[in-house]
Amino acid sequence: MVLRKVGKKLANIQEVAKQARVSVATVSRVLNGQNTVSEKTRKKVEEAIKKLNYEPSMLGRNLRNSESRLFLILIPSISNPFYLEIIKGIEAVAISQNYNILLCETDSNPEKENIFFDLVRKKMADGLISMDPTVNIETLKNLSEKHAIIQCSEYEEGSGIPYVTIDNEEASYRAVKHLIQIGHKKIALINSDEKYLYARQRKMGYLRALEEYGITLNSQYIILTQHLDFENGQHAMRKILNLHDRPTAVFSVSDLLAIGALKEINTFGLQVPSDIAVVGFDKIDFSNMTNPTLTTIAQPMHKMGTVAAKMLIDKMNGKEVESIILDHELVVRESTSGQSI
Amino acid sequence: MVLRKVGKKLANIQEVAKQARVSVATVSRVLNGQNTVSEKTRKKVEEAIKKLNYEPSMLGRNLRNSESRLFLILIPSISNPFYLEIIKGIEAVAISQNYNILLCETDSNPEKENIFFDLVRKKMADGLISMDPTVNIETLKNLSEKHAIIQCSEYEEGSGIPYVTIDNEEASYRAVKHLIQIGHKKIALINSDEKYLYARQRKMGYLRALEEYGITLNSQYIILTQHLDFENGQHAMRKILNLHDRPTAVFSVSDLLAIGALKEINTFGLQVPSDIAVVGFDKIDFSNMTNPTLTTIAQPMHKMGTVAAKMLIDKMNGKEVESIILDHELVVRESTSGQSI
DNA sequence: TTGAAAAATGTAATCGATTTCATTTAGGCG
DNA sequence: CGCCTAAATGAAATCGATTACATTTTTCAA
CATH class of the missing domain: 3.40.50.2300 (Response regulator)
Incomplete structure (x- = not known):
């Protein structure tokens, strides 16, 4: 924050509004594809956007919407390929719903784990999928009172945290x-x-x-x-x-x-x-x-991933979520x- | 955004300020460990924080600071273990500098690639480390004009984008x-x-x-x-x-x-x-x-990761960054x- | 032509923090 | 005790979007 940052200043919504001679509200409406904007002004705004090379900042949007659009995935180690396929499943669903993934490796280290929990507490992630058997289940339970959490593969019975797993x-x-x-x-x-x-x-x-x-x-x-x-x-x-x-x-x-x-x-x-x-x-x-x-x-690792991700999204939306046992072979x-x- | 979200409302800095009978500025100062707060008020604030179970939101902080504290790592596929060790290296540096990692798998698919580039454009990530040989180098070059980018392992000579690699x-x-x-x-x-x-x-x-x-x-x-x-x-x-x-x-x-x-x-x-x-x-x-x-x-995969991450941080801070060729064996x-x- | 309803647009509050600048309080010294 | 400086605190602007509500413009029927 002391040194000069890379790149020139990027345009914001205000400047676009000024350039297009409309209000920021109108620009926002164009950005979000709302149909209450006349074709004429839409054109104006789109030209201004192009001219200024404007890209809407997710920082502003996220704050306003109180969401980060990030999932946190907790795994013990990235080295076990077992997790990779699950992650791919999670990712497929995430991307399709405009979420992205924060991949967090605890190394079974409580300190690292806590750093990652903090990301959820501090709203850097909207939800968490834990695949870490070494996770501190008490902390996880606590966290689940205020945040959306799903356990995948390893779980704790009676914890109240929904899970996907096999028999x-x-x-x-x-x-x-x-x-x-x-x-x-x-x-x-x-x-x-x-x-x-x-x-x-x-x-x-x-x-x-x-x-x-x-x-x-x-x-x-x-x-x-x-x-x-x-x-x-x-x-x-x-x-x-x-x-x-x-x-x-x-x-x-x-x-x-x-x-x-x-x-x-x-x-x-x-x-x-x-x-x-x-x-x-x-x-x-x-x-x-x-x-x-x-x-x-x-x-069914890929399936486990997609199911877990869908459960998480449901949970985030306040739906009731049931744990699921998938088939093995x-x-x-x-x-x-x-x-x- | 339609349905009720999980969890009760979380306290914000305003409420902490009110609870502690100080201004939000003071609370912020306590949060950031500034030494211009008297011991007495610090205590008050800390008690209020504890009482309200307050956790500062990174959304607000990030907007204000115009940063996401996220690195984006671009890999073609998570299935090749070659990348995993590099990622571990990157992560080690990232964590130590309070950054986190957005792991993005392009599957050598330009559409997915573009989704990820957008995350950088929209400031969802402060910097990008590309390890994807299939990356669209023209887009990458464009992006690098306004954003911090490092190439790792695969690179393009004369692109102006700094890289770490081996001979x-x-x-x-x-x-x-x-x-x-x-x-x-x-x-x-x-x-x-x-x-x-x-x-x-x-x-x-x-x-x-x-x-x-x-x-x-x-x-x-x-x-x-x-x-x-x-x-x-x-x-x-x-x-x-x-x-x-x-x-x-x-x-x-x-x-x-x-x-x-x-x-x-x-x-x-x-x-x-x-x-x-x-x-x-x-x-x-x-x-x-x-x-x-x-x-x-x-x-030296781990080394490549740490070096790439350090280069990226330097780049983000506006320093000059030299490409590096590491030893192999x-x-x-x-x-x-x-x-x- | 007029007026009401519908459509388009704008104003300003809001999300939750940080930080500048102004103001108040405390402390030290004569 | 009073004054000056330093320390502590607060008020308000700011980051960049979204959106409720207010206002203006347009449309169209009477």
Whole structure:
């Protein structure tokens, strides 16, 4: 604010009005396409706009309308492709409704999270879609009293905050059932910290499948990881490979973990799926690029995004919003089907 | 705007002033931490703020200050992880300077691009960092007359728009030289459309390396792709594999392409690197997750982001800004080193 | 031609902050 | 105690739009 800013002064609505010899009200009406302006004056105004190279400032408009036309999206990390597809879905709806997106990565850091919450508090964003499992749910609840908030993928039951998600328990159940049905009995689970709801739900599905087929749980087969990334997948798999009674299959709650596991199994000199079968979760793009390709649970990520965005818009408009559970799907590929090399 | 909005009315600075029995000017001074307020009134004001749960609106502040405190980042697609790391760099600087990021994906679609340009024109963003090779450079040049703009990675020489990038020609040269030095003579190039500067530059480097070692160019060895993604890499590799005089090495100008090539080679029943060696470009995270891991050119992506952001801030403040060429590095991994399985 | 209704346009308040300039209060010193 | 200066505070303009309401102009039927 001290130094000279780039660019010359831009014309404002006043100058356009003066140039066209009309009032600012009339200019505004032309800008907003209202039909109460005569063709003649409309022409005059449009010429003035062109002549002055005028562009209406959204700062003025936004203040007047008390809106920012911005959504804030909260994600833990931009590095997990799972979120990207959801974001695309959100964006599609946002753009079509003249909104734009403020993408905010918390890195699971409460301080950063708070910076982003502040953007909502300070009306820099009209609404918030949280996909961050590490979000401070109390703060979120508080915020939701005065602001439009939707949770996507991860959620908190009974929080009063509407959410879109899938049936994690069922999805996990099906993944494990698939492994059992192709003959596996010793199935490991790479899960993330059970402080997350989805982790607890997916564990439940795992347990239910085992139980249904009368397989007793080997607690050594459950490995928890800190983050859902490649390295954590490698580390988890290393632990599993070193077990005395080594499992023949692994279900991991994230594709990134599964890809790490795949790599580790290979490094160890074993083959997927002949020695160890692997199932992931999410169906990120990369799950199809690995060798072998990864069997995984497909989440309808794009749909989740569009649904979340629509819910948010409804919420902002004061409508009642119901939470939604979307369908998932088991995608069987090489890492469990023996069609690998 | 028709329906009732979510949440109750939020307090504004007027009400705080009234509650504290001071003027709005004083409240503003407290908000901005000015030292011309007595301890006693500061207390009063702070109590009023707390009592009313007041949060200053950025809409008002932004209008008054004629700034949005938003950067706009233009990328062709969020799916290429190459951009993600750069974005993280930009974000780090942005946050530290109290800016936030509007992430805009053009999908190489001029219409979408225009929506985003409008955000700058209409002052919804204070500055723009373009990483989109498909950007309409004429429009960008026009925009840069009145607005702060930086190009990152891809750029246009002589456009007057400052840029950060690497020496693409040299990087490409080194990649190919590496292949030659480990014994390859028949080296294919998977490049993208030569309408992009980086594609032309990387081709130049490829040619220079061949020439330096007296290898004559086989024009069949150069395959151009539409996009820098996995599928295009597969297709390109398929063409190469079907060549009569099959090359023994492939240099591809993007890791995603290279990963597609890797996959295709495997599917074809050949081994990397023993049958065909592969080199990528960018060093995205996934380049280390493949089997074999990918030899690649490391771009200092995070650095590029921070540098671009700093340049943009300088530019916004009216400083002179010089373009910058950052260092790159060849990272030799399994796909060229024979340490694979 | 006139007058009422409809259409077009203008005036001024408003959104919520910041900041300049004027004014009041406090403080220090003789 | 009074005066001068410095500190604290307030009044009002300002940023750039939108819009309720007031006013002017046009239209058209009687």
